[in-house]
Amino acid sequence: MTVRAGTLPQRASIPALVLDSMEVGILVLDPRGRIGYLNRKAEEILEVASAEFIGRDVDEAFVSNDDRWHSSDPIDTLGARATQREASLKIGGREVTIEATAAALRGGEEELLGTLVTFTDYSEGEADEEFQRNVQRLASLGELSAVVAHEIRNPLTGIRTTVQYVGSKLAEGDPKKEDLQDVIKEIDRIEQIITELLLFARPQAAKTELVNINEVVEKSLDNLELQFEELKIAVKRDLAEGPPLIAVDPDQMLQVFLNLLINSVDAMPEGGSLRAATSTRRYRSGRRVVEVAFSDTGVGIPQDNLDKIFDPFFTTRPSGTGLGLTISLQIVREHGGRITVRNRSQGGATFRITLPVPEPEGGD
Numbered sequence: 205m206t207v208r209a210g211t212l213p214q215r216a217s218i219p220a221l222v223l224d225s226m227e228v229g230i231l232v233l234d235p236r237g238r239i240g241y242l243n244r245k246a247e248e249i250l251e252v253a254s255a256e257f258i259g260r261d262v263d264e265a266f267v268s269n270d271d272r273w274h275s276s277d278p279i280d281t282l283g284a285r286a287t288q289r290e291a292s293l294k295i296g297g298r299e300v301t302i303e304a305t306a307a308a309l310r311g312g313e314e315e316l317l318g319t320l321v322t323f324t325d326y327s328e329g330e331a332d333e334e335f336q337r338n339v340q341r342l343a344s345l346g347e348l349s350a351v352v353a354h355e356i357r358n359p360l361t362g363i364r365t366t367v368q369y370v371g372s373k374l375a376e377g378d379p380k381k382e383d384l385q386d387v388i389k390e391i392d393r394i395e396q397i398i399t400e401l402l403l404f405a406r407p408q409a410a411k412t413e414l415v416n417i418n419e420v421v422e423k424s425l426d427n428l429e430l431q432f433e434e435l436k437i438a439v440k441r442d443l444a445e446g447p448p449l450i451a452v453d454p455d456q457m458l459q460v461f462l463n464l465l466i467n468s469v470d471a472m473p474e475g476g477s478l479r480a481a482t483s484t485r486r487y488r489s490g491r492r493v494v495e496v497a498f499s500d501t502g503v504g505i506p507q508d509n510l511d512k513i514f515d516p517f518f519t520t521r522p523s524g525t526g527l528g529l530t531i532s533l534q535i536v537r538e539h540g541g542r543i544t545v546r547n548r549s550q551g552g553a554t555f556r557i558t559l560p561v562p563e564p565e566g567g568d
């Protein structure tokens with residue numbers, strides 16, 4: 205396509221032109237929350253035609269898990285920076301995730317005309333960048349870990365055998381025998397860490413089959429039912445109806461979901477709620493994915509740690525190994541998927557996994 209130079213329109217039409225050329229979605233609401241305007245990018249991100257939406261109530265048109273995405277903080281009006289909120293919007297059966305910033309639209313000092321919401325599509329670009337950063341760090345760490353783990357394992361087996369032998373020579377009731385038992389227990393813990401490490405460094409080949417992801421999610425939740433009950437964690441299942449089948453190893457996916465769920469449980473020692481959701485989305489590139497999201501109301505992840513939680517051995521728990529997320533990232537990557545994390549505006553964390561839906565044979 206060749207692009208030819210045109211003429212800039214009259215000054216009065218320039219604002220509309222600018223709004224429609226912007227790379228962020230713009231949504232304007234009146235003070236009662238009715239939609240007054242959507243720019244072209246907004247239509248593109250939400251996949252809607254604005255003519256059908258003008259005048260409608262925003263909460264009814266775009267159903268969200270967190271309505272605050274379009275309400276501006278009173279603080280904004282004092283000139284402070286508006287906070288960005290991530291929200292999932294349900295629009296006629298589809299789910300679109302956006303990052304939105306709302307600001308008051310003011311006529312004068314004391315006149316509120318409505319709200320201006322600017323938003324971007326959270327789905328592809330940004331999540332991808334974040335994921336790639338984590339993957340790159342992993343690749344180099346993985347090779348080194350494999351070598352180290354392997355080298356430690358052999359002498360460790362020797363040590364264990366020797367300790368056991370020495371123990372067997374001691375008389376029954378000798379207090380040293382107990383000490384040696386403790387040594388063996390610690391050796392077994394090292395052995396366990398190494399096994400997990402090797403699993404991450406040299407993952408097992410996935411045995412893929414066509415799977416309804418809801419079944420795997422259900423199974424992971426059922427597995428932890430007792431813990432949920434004991435810790436007073438309310439579970440909400442929000443599963444898509446009849447999601448497209450995807451090619452995954454159900455056992456490996458179960459492992460990933462359990463890792464994430466156990467992390468959520470650990471983050472909610474005083475109880476809380478956990479939402480497991482599945483949905484389907486189509487990116488503008490035409491690629492389709494199934495998304496699994498786990499949201500908790502736990503302690504959340506401090507900003508400084510967000511970049512590190514997928515690293516091997518990064519843990520903030522006294523008895524954690526710090527391999528749960530590393531292994532999960534590895535498995536998801538082997539499946540051609542993505543895993544990302546966000547703190548929720550209302551506290552807690554959301555982990556999202558997207559997995560590709562196989563293209564139908566011979567196109568549509």
Ligand SMILES: Nc1ncnc2c1ncn2[C@@H]1O[C@H](COP(=O)(O)OP(=O)(O)OP(=O)(O)O)[C@@H](O)[C@H]1O
Nearest residue numbers: 467468471504513519520521524525526527528529
């Ligand atoms: N849902 C969550 N809420 C808050 N923090 C989390 C959550 N999930 C993970 N984290 C943080 O990420 C860290 C790393 O998690 P990861 O699962 O890799 O290791 P771990 O849970 O500490 O140990 P393990 O190897 O037993 O899984 C955790 O220690 C915790 O600080």
Ligand SMILES: [Mg+2]
Nearest residue numbers: 463467528529
């Ligand atoms: Mg964990």
